[in-house]
Amino acid sequence: MKRMLIVIFFTTVNILFSTIYYVTQNGGGNFDGSAWENSYPGDSLQVAIDSTHRGDEVWVAKGIYKPNSWPHSLSPGPEREMYFAIYTDLYGGFSGSEIDISQRDLKNNETILSGDIGFVGDNSDNCYHIMTNGRYGSNVTVIIDGVTFTGGNAEDTYGTGSAFYNHDSELTIRNCTFHNNHSIFLGGALGNRYNYDYNTYMIVENCLFYNNSSRYGGAIFSNGESTIITNCTIVNNTAYDDGGGIYLATEEYEWEVQFGVNEVSNNIIWGNNCDTQIYQYDTGYIKFYFNAIQDGYSGFGNYFLSSNNEGDTNSPYFTDTDKNDWTLQSTSPCIDFGVYWNAPETDINLAPRPQGLIYDIGAYEFKNTEPNATLPSVSTLPAENISATYATLKGDVTDEGNAQVIAKGIKYSTSNGFDPETEGKLVRLLELIDAGAFELFVTNLSPNTIYYYRAYCENKFGYSYADNELSFTTSDSIVINPDANGIVYIKEEGTGDGSSWSNALNGYELQNGIDHPDATEIWVAKGIYVPNGWPLVDVYHGTTEREKHFRIRPNKKLYGGYNGIETSIDQRDIKENETILSGDIGVKGYSEDNCYHVIYNGGTLIDNSAVIDGFTITDGNADGTLRYSTLLGGGIYNRACSPRISKCLIKNNYAIVGGGVAVGSDPAYPIIENCTVTGNIAELYGGGIENEGAYPTIQNCLISNNTAGKEGGGIYHWAEYITFGDSDTLKIFNSTIVKNIAPIGSGIQIKSDCMTGFNREIIQNSVIWGDSSAFTFEYEALYGSIQTISYCGITGGYSGEGNIDLSSDNSGDPNSPYFSDPESGNWMIQEYSPLRDAGVWTSNVPLSDLAGFSRDAIPDIGCYEYDPTSIEDTESVLPRTTELYQNYPNPFNPATNIKFALSKSGKVELSVFNIAGQLVRKIIDKEMAAGYHNVKFEADDLNSGLYFYKLIAGGKELTKKMLMVK
Structure with missing residues (x-):
């Protein structure tokens, strides 16, 4: 058996022609820092730092050192604004006699940088920051090694990183301890912040953080381009809002930024005071693996720690938490649990790693006298x-x-x-x-x-x-034989040539089936299909693993939703036979190695005759760069092409721009119809759909629960590149755009900048509902832009014929939309909704709604047409609990609807009582099936007043109030 054991070599690399400057507590000799015997005194530490050039080092002996100057100021300021400004590598832990950095004893020669410049023990007069770099525009690269930071109190304007504030620089900080530091805003001890003008990278390894506090990130806050935290112990810190130990965020990057590596591995994160030990503002960029975290955390190899230090198998077993001894006892599960990837060669005390079988988790390596490493x-x-x-x-x-x-x-x-x-x-x-x-x-x-x-x-x-x-x-060639009608049949585990369902082509040949010159339609049976090739390689796209994708071809029709026995397209059951196109090509459930795009279409030959119909499109992760367009369209990226995308569920995709779908480049006229776009995330623009310079038509679509970090939670439309003539740059008909999230334009954000002529956006018969910013139009035109927004229900209202100013509450007043059950994702409207019969019939109105129900003579607004027979059938999942909902409308006269949910079948009683507790009507008294139910209560014979309605079902008694007003 051939084996490879990871062998660690300890080396010291010295930079040629570098100078070392020496600092001791009291100084010595001629105090020029040229040697230990001529060391700078402690009050000249900043002088020593200022004397350095690139590649030089400052060695600091044991002792306590406090800031005493204002390095970036022309004149002195308040004492609390004093700090150390670092421009070079600084090492602590020396006794004052060493000739090589490997001779340090960090444990016994503690080098302390303290912010306690005033009354000792009173932090109200402490320095705002003990040390900074890059804060005033200097892009520097430094290493800080073997230092203790304590007593910082960032109550200044920045309120970030009281011990160390890294801004616009590249920092490696290792073998350091941070304790008893406080920031009023971000990062109790360590703050790492990004600016567009400079790189901001931070590596933190072998560090101990305890008893630090802040509003966000009790110990650490970082939103830099690249953050790597390895083998740290982060314990007993406090965050008043989020991230008791760590708060990691992604800055609002411009598209041209090249994204760095963000990894958190081999750390112990425990006992931090907050609802969350870790808070991630953005879940798409940061890898968590082989950490031991109180209450657990998602990520490969992460270990669940209990809240007790001792007592069960999931306790961390620190040596003495009361005395802040965070070394490990022999019974700790953190021993021999780490991973060697990126692990440092030594621990915080410079003891070699690993001591035992494998690497320990946390800053301290437990000493095992009998290592016995055995490979598989x-x-x-x-x-x-x-x-x-x-x-x-x-x-x-x-x-x-x-x-x-x-x-x-x-x-x-x-x-x-x-x-x-x-x-x-x-x-x-x-x-x-x-x-x-x-x-x-x-x-x-x-x-x-x-x-x-x-x-x-x-x-x-x-x-x-x-x-x-x-x-x-391997066999000679791929054999594909479309049937007489040009149909290629595909099953997930097919073994044939694609000529029939019984001879279906294997799912890994799906793209080859699409590409076959004699294929006109491709029928795909239920299952999960992942890209395995690069059908479109151009200046925008290469051939890395993550650039694999599916691509539709001109005049081809790709249909999913088959069971594998059908003989015609109308026999499909798309919901029952879910056919999934997934970007999850690597470790299952781990998005960092997913395809950038599940589908990448390009080329003007692709027109509306090219169809993608009946698929779930999920798990794309377009977190790449603008240069190769790998930051656009996690689910689908359409560039300069016009396919028809129909009856698809586009969900749980991620991108910098266009989480679910991104379309762009003139000329392009894609059609998105009868689709649900939900649960997608964009770091910047267009959580659900983003358009830049194309002419999309969106009709009969549900666009819900998508998120954008900047603008356009549901849809972001930018018509800047439309340059000639009068153009309909965006058309939306009979769609429901609800419960999306973005700081600007949670529903839709539109920007238009036309060089010649007018851009025109048409939105008709559609719902845009959410918070007060549900619809936003931003006019940035050199010549002009025209909006025709009519017969729409919009939160906050919008000028236009037939538009309705919807309340942000689903029920309770005449302008509430009265969706059936938003919490469970049922966006059908109810009988008393103002959206009912409020649309207008034009040639653009689809004949049926998203659920397949025929449109009335006066269509409803949104993707669903009201149908009283469909209310109970639209829920795809049985209720988890028995619930009674508020009636609607309320107050009412003379009738109202009462809705309830049954988690299981059984006897049901629904009764109405007056304010005296007397029964006035028993509406239901019978056996009923599990599911969602709605009943109309007519009260023509009752007087005005307060009434109670009670549901008895499933061992529950639930009561609500309603008001009758005549």
Whole structure:
């Protein structure tokens, strides 16, 4: 068996021609800092720093050092504004005699930088910041190593990072302790903030944070371009709002910013006072893995810690929390639990890592006198399911070693007897697995080729290759035979040529089915399909793994929603036979390695005859860069093309711009119809849909629960690049745009800038409902822009024929929209909704609504047409609990609707009582099925006054009040 154990070499790298400046508490000799015997005194620490040039270092001996100057000021200011300004690497932990940095003893030679410049123990007169860099526009790169920061109190304008405030610079801070620091706003101890003009990178490793406090991020706040936190212990800090230990955010980046790496690994985060130990403003950029976190946290290999230091298997078992001794006891689960990726070579006391079998989590490595590292064992098994371009390759983990296997893989090559250490391609998936057989589906192989392969596995301290090498030969070519009607049939696990359902093509050949020259329609059965190639490679798109995608071709029609037996398209049941196009090509549930776009369409030959119909499109993650357009359209990115996207559910995608869908480039006239766009996120613009310079039509669509960090939670429309003539740049008909989130334009944000002529936005028969900024129009035109917004229900109202000023409350007044059940996602309107029969019939009105119900002679506003027979059938999920809802309308005269939910079938009583408690009407007294129910209560014979209605069902008695006003 070929194995590789990770070996750590300890080296000291000295920069040629660098100068070291020495500082001790009292100084010595001629006080010029040229040697320990001529060291600068402690009150000249800033002088020592100011004497340095790039590549120089400052070595500081044990002792307490306090700021005593204003480095960036022309004249002195208040004493609390004094601080150390750092421009070079600074190391602490010296006794004052060392000749090499490796001789330091950090534990016994504590170098303390203190902000306690006034009355000792009274923090009200402490420095706002103990140390800063880059705060006044100087982009610097520094290392701070082996220092204790205490007593900072950031009550100034910035209110950020009282111990260390990193602004517009590149900081590495390691082997440091931060305690008893306070900031009024961000990062009790450490604040890392980004400015557009400079890089802001921060690496924090082997650091201890305790007893720090702030409003956001009790210990650490960071919104820099790149933040890496490794092997830190972050405990007993306080945040008054969010992030007891850490608050991580992503600044509102401009598109041209190149995004860095954001990783949090091998840390202990415990006992911090806040509802959340960690708060992430944005979930798409930061990787959390192999951390031990109180109450747990999502991420690969993270460990759940209980709130008690001792007493159960999930307790951290620190040595003495009362005395702030955060080393580990031998029973701690944090021992031998870390991962070697990016792990430092030593711990906070410079003890070598690992001491035991593998790396410990946190700042301290537990000393184990009997290390016994054992790697896993693996063997190679025969391949299966071999085609011209793919195969299932298998291995067998015969021994896990001394730690659970955390990755499985296959190394393959076209060379017989290849060396797996230096040759071949490794397909590796992070996944916690037990001993036994495993398999990986390998794609993008060449036809008629012999491949040789070895199995691979890995635990937390090393990896192994199998001794035995096996081989397989791919078939001559991909055989695809459309039927007589030009239909290619595809199933997730098909093994045929695509000529029928019984001979369906394998799902990994979906794009090849689309590309076949004789195929006119592609029918896809239920299942999950992921991209495995690059059908569109151009100046905007390359061939990395994450750039894989699906692409529609001109005149092709791609249909999902089949069971696998249908003979016509109208036999489909899209809801029952969910056909998923997923960007989750790597570790399942881990978005960082997902495709940038699930679908990437491009080219003017793609017109409305190209159809994508009946799919769920999910898990795209367009977190890339503008240069390659990999920040646009996580679900679908349409560039200079005009496909018809119909009956699709576009959900849970992420992008910098256009979370669900991004369309752009003139000429492009895409149609999005009968689609639901929900749960998508954009870092900047267009949580659901973003358009820049195209002419999209959106009709009969539900756009809900999407989020944008800046503008356009539901839709963001920018017509700046439309330059000639009068154009309908955006058309929205009979759509419901609800419950989306954005600081500006939570529903829709429109911007228009026309060089010649007029841009025109047409919105008709649509609902735009949410908070007071649900609809926003921003006019930025050189020549002009025309909006025709009519027969729409808009929160806050908007001028135009037939428009309704909707209340932000779903029920309770005449202008409430009265959706059926927004909390459960049922956006159908009820009988008394002002949206009913409030639209206008034009040639643009679809004949049926999103649910398939026919439109009335006077259409309703929104994507759903009111149909009293459909109220109970529209819920796709049974209620989790039995509930009684507020009647609507309320007050009422003479009738009202009472809605309730039953979590299970059974006997139901619904009764009405007067204010004296007397029964006036028993509306329901019978067995009823689980589900959502609605009943109309008519009260023509009752007097005005307050009444109570009571539901008895499922062991519950629920009562609500209603008011009858005649």
